[in-house]
Amino acid sequence: MESAEIRRRWLSFFEERGHTVVPSASLIADDPTLLLVPAGMVPFKPYFLGEVKPPAPRVTSVQKCVRTPDIEEVGKTTRHGTFFQMCGNFSFGDYFKEGAIEFAWAALTNSVADGGFGLDPERLWITVYLDDDEAEQIWREKIGVPAERIQRLGKKDNFWSMGVPGPCGPCSEINYDRGPEFGVEGGPAVNDERYVEIWNLVFMQYERGAGDGKEDFPILGDLPSQNIDTGLGLERLAMILQGVQNMYETDTLRVVMDKATELTGVRYGAEHGSDVSLRVVADHIRTSVMLIGDGVTPGNEGRGYVLRRIMRRAIRNMRLMGATGPVVRELVDVVVDTMGLQYPELITDRKRIETVALAEEAAFLKALKGGTNILDTAVTETKAAGGKVLAGDKAFLLHDTWGFPIDLTLEMAAEQGLAVDEDGFRRLMKEQRERAKADAKAKKTGHADLSAYREVADNSGVTEFTGYTSNEGESKIVGLLVDGVPSPAASEGDEVEVVLDRTPFYAEGGGQLADQGRIRLATGAVIQIRDVQQPVPGVSVHKGSVQVGEVTVGASAFAAIDNSRRRAIARAHSATHLTHQALRDALGPTAAQALSLIH
Ligand code: SER
Numbered sequence: 001m002e003s004a005e006i007r008r009r010w011l012s013f014f015e016e017r018g019h020t021v022v023p024s025a026s027l028i029a030d031d032p033t034l035l036l037v038p039a040g041m042v043p044f045k046p047y048f049l050g051e052v053k054p055p056a057p058r059v060t061s062v063q064k065c066v067r068t069p070d071i072e073e074v075g076k077t078t079r080h081g082t083f084f085q086m087c088g089n090f091s092f093g094d095y096f097k098e099g100a101i102e103f104a105w106a107a108l109t110n111s112v113a114d115g116g117f118g119l120d121p122e123r124l125w126i127t128v129y130l131d132d133d134e135a136e137q138i139w140r141e142k143i144g145v146p147a148e149r150i151q152r153l154g155k156k157d158n159f160w161s162m163g164v165p166g167p168c169g170p171c172s173e174i175n176y177d178r179g180p181e182f183g184v185e186g187g188p189a190v191n192d193e194r195y196v197e198i199w200n201l202v203f204m205q206y207e208r209g210a211g212d213g214k215e216d217f218p219i220l221g222d223l224p225s226q227n228i229d230t231g232l233g234l235e236r237l238a239m240i241l242q243g244v245q246n247m248y249e250t251d252t253l254r255v256v257m258d259k260a261t262e263l264t265g266v267r268y269g270a271e272h273g274s275d276v277s278l279r280v281v282a283d284h285i286r287t288s289v290m291l292i293g294d295g296v297t298p299g300n301e302g303r304g305y306v307l308r309r310i311m312r313r314a315i316r317n318m319r320l321m322g323a324t325g326p327v328v329r330e331l332v333d334v335v336v337d338t339m340g341l342q343y344p345e346l347i348t349d350r351k352r353i354e355t356v357a358l359a360e361e362a363a364f365l366k367a368l369k370g371g372t373n374i375l376d377t378a379v380t381e382t383k384a385a386g387g388k389v390l391a392g393d394k395a396f397l398l399h400d401t402w403g404f405p406i407d408l409t410l411e412m413a414a415e416q417g418l419a420v421d422e423d424g425f426r427r428l429m430k431e432q433r434e435r436a437k438a439d440a441k442a443k444k445t446g447h448a449d450l451s452a453y454r455e456v457a458d459n460s461g462v463t464e465f466t467g468y469t470s471n472e473g474e475s476k477i478v479g480l481l482v483d484g485v486p487s488p489a490a491s492e493g494d495e496v497e498v499v500l501d502r503t504p505f506y507a508e509g510g511g512q513l514a515d516q517g518r519i520r521l522a523t524g525a526v527i528q529i530r531d532v533q534q535p536v537p538g539v540s541v542h543k544g545s546v547q548v549g550e551v552t553v554g555a556s557a558f559a560a561i562d563n564s565r566r567r568a569i570a571r572a573h574s575a576t577h578l579t580h581q582a583l584r585d586a587l588g589p590t591a592a593q594a595l596s597l598i599h
Helices: 003-015 042-048 097-109 133-143 234-241 251-264 272-293 302-320 328-339 350-384 392-402 406-415 422-443 451-460 563-587
Strands: 058-066 083-092 124-129 150-153 159-161 166-177 195-208 219-233 472-482 489-491 495-500 517-521 526-536 539-548 550-552 556-561
Touching (some): 003 083, 058 272, 083 272, 124 133, 166 219, 251 272, 251 302, 302 328, 302 350, 350 406, 451 472, 472 489
Antiparallel strands (some): 159 166, 495 539
C-alpha cells in the first residue's frame, strides 16, 4: 500500500466514525515553546488545555512533523527519520480509553477490503503504563488480546508529554512483531527493533509543570476534560505494509535513494557506510524540501539552523559517496515529484524551493573551500607546536563561522593525522546554546515556562484589542505578575507584567514590534510599558515598570500608546509590503517574504 493511500485511508476511516478532518498545520509551530512541530497534537494543544474551544469534539489529521534530537541515528537504525507524518485521531472530552483502543484495533486489523490496514492481530503487542489497570483490562476483555502480549512499561516509555509544561498522560502503545529475523523474542519491553512501535494512544488527562526530560516533572493537576491524542507513524506503517526492511526503503524515500545512487554510482546494499549515507541523504533532502516548503530559510539560528544542518549533512554525505559537483537540484526535484502527490503546494512552489536549496548548496560549497583553508592553517600550527589535538575553539570557529558540522571537522582533521578536542568544542557549543536560551527566555519566544501566564489567563480570559480604532481607552487590570510571579499588587520600582481586559497596545506579531506607552491608574499610579507579548494565545501581557504609586489587580486604568511611535511602525509595515510587492513585480512570485523585523 502506497504512502498516499495510507493517508487517504486513515482520514476516511476516522471521518466515517464522526471525526472532522483537519489539514496538516505548517511545520513552523505557532507555539512559543517549540521551533518545529514534533507531534500531531501540537495544533490542538490549546484545546487540551481548555484555552480555546475545539471546532469539533473529534478530529483527525495527518500532520507533518520534524524531530532532530536523534539526527545521529538517522540511517543507522531502521526507523529514525527527521521528517515523518503522524496520523492522529483526537477526542476533546468526547471518547476516552475504551473508544481510542477500539478504534485503533479496528483500523489496524480490519481487512483492506473493509477500509482497514489488514494487519495480522497475532503480531500486535501492547504496552501500557505501570499502573494503568483500566487500559490493560480493555485490551484483554473488550479486544481479546492475550495477557502474554501485553507488557507494562514505566514513565520513560509509557507516559507522554511534549517535554515542556503542558498536557500529558499515560499512554498505551501498539507494536508490530516483524519476526525472528529482526532479533530475539520477548516483546517490545525486550526488543524495540523487532517489535516496532507503530501507534501511540495517549490518554491526555493531566497538566505537567517544568522539569527535566521525560521523567522528572511535577503533575500540576487534571486537565479540564479527559482527552485522547493518538499518533501512528505513517512511515512505519508503510514499512510494514510495503514489506521492506527499513523506512528508507518505503516508496517516498526509496526514489530519493535511487536518485542518489544514480548521481554517485554507489550501489545500495553494497557496503554499510555508503548505505548509511544514502539513507541520510534521502531523509535529509526530504526534510529540507518540507521545511523550505513551509517557509523556513537556511540560517545560523533556530529553525534556519536546523535546515542548514540537515542540508549540509546531506550534501556532505553525497560527497563522501564521491559526488564532486552540485547535486541538490536533482534530489530536490525527486522529493517534490513524490511528496507533491500528498502536498500539491510543493509542486506549485517548486521554483522557490529549488532556489533556496541551490543557494544553500552554493554557500556550503564555498564554505567548504574557506573552512578548509582555516582548518589547514590550524592543522599546520598545531603540528608545528608539536600538538596532536586540534583545539576546541578552532572546531567551534569552523562550525560557527563556516557552518562545518563537527563530524566534518573530525574527519578532515583525522585525514591529516590529528584528533580534535571534542569536549572543548561541546563546552563552547553549550555556552552558546545557554546564551541563546537566556536570550529567547527574555524575549519569551523560546522554551519559556508558561504556567504563570496560563494561571493569569485562566482568571482573566482573552484580551480585547481596541487598537485598530483607538490609541487610548479605559480598561481594568485583570492580571499582574511581579518578577514573573502572579501577585495581587506591585509598587514603585517593580518590574511588572500587566494583563488588561481591553487594550489599544498591539502585541508583537507578524514581525511588527509591540506598542510602547503608559498605563495610568485612577489612583495616580503610572506604569511605563516597553513591550507587549502574547505568551498564551489571545492574552496580551504588557511589560514595564511602575514609575509612580501602587498597582493592584482589579484597579481601573487608562491605557495609552505612544502615537508617533505606532505611526512610524505602521509606515514601516506598509513599506515592507510595498517593497515585497515591488520585488515580486521585478523578480516573480518566488520572491517570498519571511522573518521581517518591523520597527
Ligand atoms: N503525542 C503522541 C506522540 O507524539 C501521540 O500522538 O507520540
